[in-house]
Structure formats: structure tokens, C-alpha cells
Amino acid sequence: MEEPAGVCDDERVNRSRGQARPSLKDVAARAGVSPRTVSNVVNDFPYVAADTRERVRTVLDEMGYRPNAAARSLRQGRSGLIGLVVPELDSPYFGELAALTVRAAETRGWVVLADQTDGDAERERRMLDGMRLQLVDGLIFSPWALSPAELRGRVDAVPLVLLGEREPGGLMDRVAVDNVSASREAVEHLVGSGRRRIALIGAQPNLPNNTAAERLTGYRAALRAAGMTPTPHLEMPVEALHRADGATAMRALLDHDPPDAVFCVNDQLALGALRVAYERGLRVPDDLAICGFDDIEDGRYSTPALTTVAPAKEQIAERALDCLAKRLGPASVSDPYRDIVAEHRLVVRETT
Amino acid sequence: MEEPAGVCDDERVNRSRGQARPSLKDVAARAGVSPRTVSNVVNDFPYVAADTRERVRTVLDEMGYRPNAAARSLRQGRSGLIGLVVPELDSPYFGELAALTVRAAETRGWVVLADQTDGDAERERRMLDGMRLQLVDGLIFSPWALSPAELRGRVDAVPLVLLGEREPGGLMDRVAVDNVSASREAVEHLVGSGRRRIALIGAQPNLPNNTAAERLTGYRAALRAAGMTPTPHLEMPVEALHRADGATAMRALLDHDPPDAVFCVNDQLALGALRVAYERGLRVPDDLAICGFDDIEDGRYSTPALTTVAPAKEQIAERALDCLAKRLGPASVSDPYRDIVAEHRLVVRETT
DNA sequence: CGGTCGATTTGCAACGTAGCATGCCACGTT
DNA sequence: AACGTGGCATGCTACGTTGCAAATCGACCG
Known part of the structure; x- marks a missing residue:
């Protein structure tokens, strides 16, 4: 030297x-x-x-x-970094969300540190407790496998915003769409177009993941409101929320008990299901209606184009950053935690 | 507490x-x-x-x-962060690449700081020269709008690996597939299946982007090798490489001079084109064959499933990190710059 | 019993930056 | 001529960490 x-x-x-x-x-x-x-x-x-x-x-x-960023950060106690932790960066929904977050953060002078957990509980824990917490000023976290109780138990001082998942103690900021209402609207749309045997793909009985559970709730509510009875064997569980899982579930449905409509808890499942419908020679939407959730770009160009629920993703990103900005401001400590409901709308395309 | x-x-x-x-x-x-x-x-x-x-x-x-990460970083001169700069995080290819990079970096004890430039030259420049360079130990950069000359001119502070783009001076590490050969193989496959009017979607005459240019070169080479003459009006330029652009280009082709096959420089364009074929009532692959590039997941589940060139993405991520690791090691200074060619293979599915 | 060695612990310094308080200067006022 | 005053410049210090070298200690050898 x-x-x-x-x-x-x-x-x-x-x-x-x-x-x-x-x-x-x-x-x-x-x-x-x-x-x-x-x-x-x-x-x-x-x-x-x-x-x-x-x-x-x-x-x-x-x-x-x-x-020198390190010296500045040491001196001022602020790094200008915020962490974004999602299950997977390569799923379209989270990819789009990450892009929007990075973009929105840029206008506030923040840099985004992106991480994925692959839906693994251990890795989620590490993200919440690990060293990199000492690196970021705030964290936007989309939990998957971690139970709400564990979320509550975290000790750290870094401001945290949850995406999707509600933490029951009301001890954290949270941004999400109203999954129950949104799903209900979607399924009511299926009902309204005359469908009678409406299946759901994407139940996740073994995960504490609220998002899927809330969408399942909305589905059931819509059925009941239409005088139908939710049937367990029409509620297809999945391993993950990828296209392959949607395809598998769809095959199982068609083999045993063909429905005339499927509501999928996300678009990837729906696209997998759509693919199977095509393989089996079903006409969509005539023989089978399909509705997804998330409004990923793929769905807009699929054949036929996918009907879906579109969450206001920019809004989610912006609001999450708003929360962090507020917590990082002077009055941070005392502010009550917020539960922000982002908008959504049903986008009817060609699969219903 | x-x-x-x-x-x-x-x-x-x-x-x-x-x-x-x-x-x-x-x-x-x-x-x-x-x-x-x-x-x-x-x-x-x-x-x-x-x-x-x-x-x-x-x-x-x-x-x-x-x-405290800042103090450590200040003291040791290493932050454990590496930057990943791509045009867009929400395009499937880069999303998958980001996911693989984050995963691979994790096993080496690195954290990835993801950024996108939206293909904007100014923003690309900022990424290369900006403050955050003081934050990362190395940079993986996928250029889009920046000319090779500008790349060369950067005052290098941290090790840099280029993805896709070749920097003519041989002054930087680089990882990419052999775009010319890969494209040529793809188009030869189209030729081999009897196609005679083979169009290309995705020319980018105004951008110094080598990737599209190389794929165009491979396309022309394949045509010539088959005794055909590349026709300018079959080489469709595009604004960006999104589905919408592919759709627009496909419409233009069909309106003026319908081909019997299209080679698209990436899968998103191909999926946009596929969608238009469907709208126009064309049978794929009977009336029109379509081949893409990148092997994004959407293409595996499209109807019909997309024939494409699959670059070894994990390999790209790993090799890029290898380069950084080497430069960050003790013998960093003298090592010659490497031009690493990642593998690829043609995946024939249903659109050809 | 002095000396040496290895195991264990510690003080000092510095990485680059910004908060704080103070010093310096020219100028205009009393 | 002494005295503010406001514009400008600068030491000193600490942020939390680790490299370096030195200090301490008990044990063991000659």
C-alpha cells in the first residue's frame, strides 16, 4: 500500500x-x-x-x-439502500414489481438491493435477521413461507414494509390489494357468464401464506353468494405457483371432474392451465373459462388473452416506499402502523 | 428488551x-x-x-x-456487493438472469444490487460512472444503448463484466453466447423444414447493440448458405424488444408481404408475433413458422409452444461471477481479459 | 531460576466522511 | 481606533471496524 x-x-x-x-x-x-x-x-x-x-x-x-459510499454511510448512519426481498425475481409478477420499485426508488435517491428467498423459510429468516440488515435503511418484504408469528418476533430496528401478507399484531406497515374482494369479483364474473362448475387452482393448505388463502376465501364467498356450494375437490392444491403447477392441476381436474371454469390464484397457474386446455382440445372460453390474477404481461399476449385481476402494481411500489420514507423521517417512532389497500380491477379479455 | x-x-x-x-x-x-x-x-x-x-x-x-456493514466496508475496502445492471428487470430474460445471478452470488457470499437502465443511454452512463460504483466490488453490465466506444472510455474503478455486448478493444471481460452461430442454426432449421420466405423481426439499425446485429448476421448467413438472398423488407426493425413490438412488426409483415416463417431476435417478439398470427387466423406452424431466442418460460407454455434458442443462462451467470472473482483476487491486475462463450442449443417445440 | 516460547489478549491507528465550533478576514459601524 | 458582523475556511473528532504489533501470562527448557 x-x-x-x-x-x-x-x-x-x-x-x-x-x-x-x-x-x-x-x-x-x-x-x-x-x-x-x-x-x-x-x-x-x-x-x-x-x-x-x-x-x-x-x-x-x-x-x-x-x-465513498461506505464512509458516508458510516458517518451519517444512512446508506441510501433499501432491500427488496421477494420469493423469486424470475416470476413475472415479482419481476414487474421489482422493476417498478427500482424505478420509484431512483426518484427518491434510493438504490435497491434485490434478494430472493425461493420461498424457503430458512432463507426468509436469514433475510430478516442477517447481516445485510445492517446495510439497508429499510426493507420491503414479501413473505412466503414464514409464519406471521415469526414475522412478529423479529427484533430489528430497520423499518419494514410487508407486501401481501398481513401481520396479525398490526405491528408492521403493509401494502396489498384486497384479495378477498378482488377474487370474489373475478369469480362473480365467471358466475355471471353462466358458469356453474367453477374450480380453483392454487390452494396452499400447508403454507401460512395469506394471499392464496384470501383468494380462496373470495372464491368461496362468490360461490356461496350465487347459491352454490364450494366443493373441496374443485379446490386444487399446488406445490408452487408456476405454470407447471397450473398445468398439473388442470390435468387432474380434467381427468376427474371437468369444470366449465377455473379461477387461478395467479396468472402463471392460469397460463399453465390454458396450455393444458389447448393440449386437450378444449375451446377457451367456450368449453372452459379461465381467469387469473396479477395481470402479468404474458397474459396480455397469450392465445387467447387472459382475463385477470390487475393489482395496481405501481401503487404498491410507491406506497411501500412512502411507508419507508415516513419511518425514516423524523417522526418515525411513534407513527401508527399502516395497512394500505392498493387498488385493483378486473380485466376481462378472451378467456372468459 | x-x-x-x-x-x-x-x-x-x-x-x-x-x-x-x-x-x-x-x-x-x-x-x-x-x-x-x-x-x-x-x-x-x-x-x-x-x-x-x-x-x-x-x-x-x-x-x-x-x-456494521458500512464500517466493515470502509475498513476492508470491500463491500461484498456486486452490481447487476440490465436494461429491464421485468423482461423475462433478464428476470431469469437476475434470479440466477442472485442465487449464484449468494453461494459466494455476495449480495446483488440490481439496477435497470430502461435501455436509456444516459442512465447507462450514470451506472458506469455514478456514485454507486463506490459501493460495489464489481459490476455485471448488460449494455443496451451505450456505444462500444463509450464503454471503452470508462475510467475503470471496479472490475466489470459485460454481458452480450462485445467491447471491441478487448479491454473487458465478457460473457455471451455465440449469437451468430446460434441464429444461423435456428434459421437453418427453418430452411430445413422447407420454409422459403423467412422474415426477421428485431433489427435495430439505430442502436449500437451488438446482440441484435449479430443475430441478424446469423440470419443472413443461413439464408445465403441456402442459396437465398436476404431481402431488406423482410428484416423488420423494432423500437424495443417487447411483445408489442413483435406484434406490430408481424402485422406489418402480414399486411405487405406475408412470409412463411419468422425468426425473432428474442422470445418476447416471437410471442407478440404468435399472438398476431392467432388474431389473423393463421395456423402455426402450418401457415407460418415462428422461432424465438432466449428460451423464456412463457414460450414453453404458449399455444403452440415456442421453438427457440436456449442460451445456458446459469452458465452465463456463473461465468460472469467467475470473472469478477478472479479480478477481485490477488492476481487481478495482470490477467488478460476474457471473452467467454456460453453454450446454447436449439429447442424445437411446436411453432416450427 | 532466568530465559524462551506459544497462547491469548490488547492498544493504537486509520479507512473517508461530515457535525460542530471556532478562527480568520474584510467591511462597515460606533 | 475599537468593535461588531457576516462571509468564508478549517481543525478536531467520531462513526465501527480490523490490521498490525506489542503486551501479558503461564509453561516449559536449559
């Missing part, structure tokens, strides 16, 4: 590894001012003479100074 | 709200050892007596100590 030598004026542009990046001190030495003054220039502090500012700016440019 | 009594009174500024996270010093005071010893325990330094280690461990647990 050697000194950057202050006066070194050889510009090594194409060198594989230039010397260490200049610090405030290096710039200060070159500009003939104190490090503190350079800091004042960098941070646009008011009392800096115009010519000094000019000169320092020039040197800053020359030397290609960039603030 | 109880008030830690007694010895802790000498912490004055540290505890703002009684909830401040404990530092090594706090733990040390409570355990009756020096901060350095606590550090030794945390880092599994060998020379620590068994009972001391035990005692310190207990206190660490009690106080819920977590290392």
Missing part, C-alpha cells in the same frame, strides 16, 4: 487498475484547500466563495472524485 | 432512542473484554480461549449484535 503521491499527474485511462480512488483529502491537497472545504463543495454547502467552489470543482472533475 | 444496567452508563451519544444497535465496544464492555477480542470472536480468529469465546458469544447473542 503506497501513497497516491498527490502530485501524480499521469492519467492512466486505459490501465487495468488505476491507483486508489481519490479521497476528499487528495482533492484538498491538490486544490490547496482543506478537506472540509472540499466536502462543503461536494455537498453544496452555502458558505463557499464562488472562485473557491469553481477551483475545487475543477479538481474534483480532474481527479474523478466520487464520494 | 431490558435496559442494560451498570457498566453501560458510559455510552453517551451512542444510544439515541434506547434502541441503537450495539457495537463491538458495547459488547466488549458488557463481556469485560476489549473490543478487539470481540472482533476476534466474531471473525473466528484462532487465538481466543475457549471460555472467553463462549462468554463473548453469549453476550453477542444477548445483545443481538450485528456487524
